[in-house]
Amino acid sequence: MKKYLVLLFTFVVCFLSFSNIIVFVYHRFDDERYPTTNTWTSELELHINLVKKLGYKIWTLKDLEEYVYGKKEEENAVIFTIDDGYKTVYTNAFPIFKKYNIPFSVFLYFKGVGKSKEYLTWEMVKEMSEWGVVFGHHSYSHDKFPSVYKNMNKEEFIKYFESDLKKGLDIWYKHMGTSLKYYAYPYGYYNKEMIEVLKKNGFKLAFIQLSGPYNKEISPFEIPREALLEDWATESHVRYVLSREALITDNIPFYWKNEKLYVKARIKVPQNYENPVVYIREKGIVKSYIKNGILYAGPFVLSNEYNSLMISVRGENKKEYVKYYLIIK
Ligand SMILES: [Zn+2]
Numbered sequence: 001m002k003k004y005l006v007l008l009f010t011f012v013v014c015f016l017s018f019s020n021i022i023v024f025v026y027h028r029f030d031d032e033r034y035p036t037t038n039t040w041t042s043e044l045e046l047h048i049n050l051v052k053k054l055g056y057k058i059w060t061l062k063d064l065e066e067y068v069y070g071k072k073e074e075e076n077a078v079i080f081t082i083d084d085g086y087k088t089v090y091t092n093a094f095p096i097f098k099k100y101n102i103p104f105s106v107f108l109y110f111k112g113v114g115k116s117k118e119y120l121t122w123e124m125v126k127e128m129s130e131w132g133v134v135f136g137h138h139s140y141s142h143d144k145f146p147s148v149y150k151n152m153n154k155e156e157f158i159k160y161f162e163s164d165l166k167k168g169l170d171i172w173y174k175h176m177g178t179s180l181k182y183y184a185y186p187y188g189y190y191n192k193e194m195i196e197v198l199k200k201n202g203f204k205l206a207f208i209q210l211s212g213p214y215n216k217e218i219s220p221f222e223i224p225r226e227a228l229l230e231d232w233a234t235e236s237h238v239r240y241v242l243s244r245e246a247l248i249t250d251n252i253p254f255y256w257k258n259e260k261l262y263v264k265a266r267i268k269v270p271q272n273y274e275n276p277v278v279y280i281r282e283k284g285i286v287k288s289y290i291k292n293g294i295l296y297a298g299p300f301v302l303s304n305e306y307n308s309l310m311i312s313v314r315g316e317n318k319k320e321y322v323k324y325y326l327i328i329k
Pocket residue numbers: 083084109138142186187
């Protein structure tokens with residue numbers, strides 16, 4: 001009996017680690033004024049051709065929703081998303097996506113869209129929607145919401161975030177007559193109160209701005225994305241992000257004590273691992289050690305309000321398993 005349980009467990013773990021769903025995120029296209037958020041359409045074309053050549057399915061957000069909620073089988077899949085809704089999405093990227101017949105999604109910043117000449121017009125949004133582009137919500141204000149929370153109590157914050165969400169939904173409804181159920185957090189900054197508000201308002205998926213593959217063990221309200229811009233738009237970087245698997249811990253792998261951050265990760269996937277790398281954005285790669293199968297690092301004094309923690313290990317198959325976590329002071 002025990003043997004069968006071990007076999008079953010091995011099967012489940014193999015199954016969990018098989019999935020490779022990678023969400024790409026872009027912002028502007030062929031816009032040299034903003035190098036840090038720009039991707040050249042020649043690079044976009046390279047990404048499309050590469051994922052096709054490597055045999056990835058190209059999913060829409062609807063495919064991902066169906067997969068997350070158990071209505072679709074697992075596949076090696078890539079999803080193309082674009083944040084903010086700048087005009088270059090329509091003028092520069094849309095023709096490329098049309099040329100290859102590749103579905104994609106745009107998360108709209110509602111204070112900008114249809115109002116400023118930098119952003120899409122509602123005519124452009126309608127035309128892309130008719131072609132099949134799936135749209136999502138990227139807030140009305142583009143606030144750093146967890147920072148806003150610092151000056152409010154919980155009730156006030158929930159009200160504030162919900163009213164921002166509804167402002168965007170109302171504008172969308174006025175122009176498009178439908179609702180939205182996918183959200184991308186501005187700057188990728190979020191907290192559990194925001195997740196609750198999104199769930200309450202019928203949202204099904206929400207996306208962050210930290211990289212790594214998506215795996216069903218990760219919350220559908222904390223889906224990682226790979227930003228393919230600047231030095232990260234190259235073929236070798238895209239091949240690298242596609243080669244990684246999601247690291248899964250069975251706890252939140254960090255805690256605060258006396259205003260210092262400690263890392264303590266009980267890693268579930270991969271089951272056996274070596275060569276751990278712990279990286280904190282503000283500190284770089286930090287010293288870590290494994291004791292009784294648990295990965296430790298710290299304590300760290302951090303000065304920035306927002307940081308990210310990355311944990312990466314090598315599994316038995318020498319593959320890299322990785323997960324990034326948002327750290328808010
Ligand atoms: Zn944005």
